Amino acid sequence: MNTFRILPGTFLLVVCISVSGCASTTPKNYRDLSSSSRLQPNAEDVSGKVPYIYKTQVAWKEFSSVIVEPVEIYHGADHQFGDMSERDKTELAKYMQHEFTDVLSRRFSQTDNPKPWTLRVKLTLTGAETNTPVVSTVLRFDLVGGPYNIVQGLRGKEGMVMGSVSYSVEVYEALTNRLLKAYVTKEYPNAMNIKATLGSLAASKAGIDKGAEDFLAELN
16 A cells, blocks of 8 residues: 555656656746846845846835735736636736735835825736645645655745746836836745645745735835
């Protein structure tokens, strides 16, 4: 019985390694983004999650209001949605809109009108990977997948056959429309987050949750 259980897991692990670790897709410098020409390789990012960035010296504490634009879905040829349905993309975009707006409201007052000391945040959903139904959950306990995902979780790396989300953030000074910061990122939950394996979009949504919290921390 043990041999039967190990072999499928071992086979899956070999397959994952052969396709670059099941989850090695790197966010790209999406050429159709407004900030694409300014994005540069991020030498300070050791995680590999934020490979491209543009930033200026900004006193974030001086800003008190924020305009969160409706989240856009990226349609450029270099998107990273694979064969994801338009329905799923729309669901993730709506979820991102709600989550970022909610998290930023802890620090900024929400507004629709540009005024002094107001940021304008433009979010673009550029890609996503869904969980593999059932398999994603099983591999948190499997004799091969379990240890692998534990190590990945401790390293802050992506879990085996677990979903993720890729998006861009562009931050402007609302009155002048001056770009202050921009980056593309790939977010995913901890590799041992069982809850994030329950549902095809659960991991992508968990990645959005984490990304929103990290963004707020940067602005603080």
